[in-house]
Amino acid sequence: MTATTSPRETQLGWLALKLTDGLGPKRIWKVVEALGSAEAALHAALTALEGAGFPASAAQAVHSGASLRKAEEEWKRADEAGACVVTPVDERYPKRLLEIYDPPVVLWCLGDAELLKLPGIAVVGTRQPTPYGSGMAKMMSRDLAARGLVILSGMARGVDTAAHEGALEAHGKTVAVWGTGVDVIYPKENKKLAERILAEGGAILSEFPMATFPAPQNFPIRNRILSGMSVGVLVIEAGENSGTRITARCALEQNREVFAVPGNVTNKQSWGPNTLIKQGAKLTATWEDVWEDLPSSVRLEVEALHGIGDGAAAGNESNGEAQASVYQPILELPPHESAVYARLHKDEATQLDELIEALDTELSSSEIFAALFELELAGRVRMMPGKNYVKSF
Numbered sequence: 001m002t003a004t005t006s007p008r009e010t011q012l013g014w015l016a017l018k019l020t021d022g023l024g025p026k027r028i029w030k031v032v033e034a035l036g037s038a039e040a041a042l043h044a045a046l047t048a049l050e051g052a053g054f055p056a057s058a059a060q061a062v063h064s065g066a067s068l069r070k071a072e073e074e075w076k077r078a079d080e081a082g083a084c085v086v087t088p089v090d091e092r093y094p095k096r097l098l099e100i101y102d103p104p105v106v107l108w109c110l111g112d113a114e115l116l117k118l119p120g121i122a123v124v125g126t127r128q129p130t131p132y133g134s135g136m137a138k139m140m141s142r143d144l145a146a147r148g149l150v151i152l153s154g155m156a157r158g159v160d161t162a163a164h165e166g167a168l169e170a171h172g173k174t175v176a177v178w179g180t181g182v183d184v185i186y187p188k189e190n191k192k193l194a195e196r197i198l199a200e201g202g203a204i205l206s207e208f209p210m211a212t213f214p215a216p217q218n219f220p221i222r223n224r225i226l227s228g229m230s231v232g233v234l235v236i237e238a239g240e241n242s243g244t245r246i247t248a249r250c251a252l253e254q255n256r257e258v259f260a261v262p263g264n265v266t267n268k269q270s271w272g273p274n275t276l277i278k279q280g281a282k283l284t285a286t287w288e289d290v291w292e293d294l295p296s297s298v299r300l301e302v303e304a305l306h307g308i309g310d311g312a313a314a315g316n317e318s319n320g321e322a323q324a325s326v327y328q329p330i331l332e333l334p335p336h337e338s339a340v341y342a343r344l345h346k347d348e349a350t351q352l353d354e355l356i357e358a359l360d361t362e363l364s365s366s367e368i369f370a371a372l373f374e375l376e377l378a379g380r381v382r383m384m385p386g387k388n389y390v391k392s393f
Contacts (some may be wrong), residue, residue, distance in 0.1 A: 124235055140166070
């Protein structure tokens with residue numbers, strides 16, 4: 001950047017190249033390297049652009065100023081929506097992304113863009129988790145967020161949603177990486193979750209321009225950002241053909257740690273994590289399993305940022321915000337609540353009618369209803385669709 005070039009002009013240079021049809025990240029990086037900067041490309045001769053590998057139509061769009069005009073319009077749209085544009089010359093750009101094979105040249109961000117620089121763990125998995133899978137996703141994310149790590153996920157149904165919710169429960173920070181524009185919520189039922197992420201100091205991130213609607217090819221592209229930004233990827237339930245496999249493969253190619261929560265071998269959603277464990281992923285049951293495998297530089301950075309040290313784990317355990325283990329102590333409960341609680345499971349839902357039938361000789365239906373209400377109010381039990389109940393993690 002020259003003395004006469006403003007930061008905005010530099011950002012617009014990258015944005016103009018990004019919005020030029022026929023140019024992908026690799027070509028853009030190549031021309032920036034050849035010409036010295038993105039804004040230099042906007043003023044380069046047509047022959048220089050073509051010589052750098054630009055298709056004729058792309059070179060013409062850049063040379064004529066059409067790409068810059070598109071960039072200025074896009075900048076205005078983003079600004080009106082409250083979003084910011086982050087490029088590789090921006091100090092907020094995730095430095096870990098620069099280590100991957102084809103880093104995005106532009107990121108659109110709603111919320112706190114400063115989070116993009118911080119160490120984070122990507123939590124990914126199936127859109128159709130079992131109660132065990134969603135419970136583990138929420139618990140692990142809650143515990144890691146309480147420890148100071150940013151939770152990264154894609155805000156899809158299932159495991160992604162549980163991961164974001166877990167981070168928010170711990171009053172931690174979470175970033176949702178979308179396969180749409182940051183102004184296009186997908187899936188629509190997660191509108192309130194998106195609003196909560198922003199309201200509680202999180203961020204929504206995308207490499208797709210404003211108003212980009214969901215397209216199947218966008219989500220595998222998005223996955224490389226999830227893994228690339230992270231210091232490690234935690235896989236919780238994924239079928240044999242799940243898109244989570246793409247994220248895990250990206251993580252391995254990017255030299256990121258891969259963690260996997262083991263699952264029931266009879267459940268098809270356990271195929272992904274169990275296979276990854278066989279291939280060398282770290283078997284993960286608690287936040288400590290992740291924490292102890294992080295580079296010491298990352299642990300020190302997180303502890304310095306949050307003013308915590310080795311004693312933080314004990315503090316988390318004592319206040320109940322983040323349990324250090326999946327094994328819970330025996331709860332002191334009234335007799336009718338204890339009887340109902342004993343019949344429920346963490347990894348399998350129990351239907352209300354089955355529960356009433358099983359406890360027919362011990363409790364009346366009204367006592368069972370009252371016990372479930374109290375247990376749910378205390379956060380020890382969750383009601384799933386269809387009046388199915390599971391123990392909370």
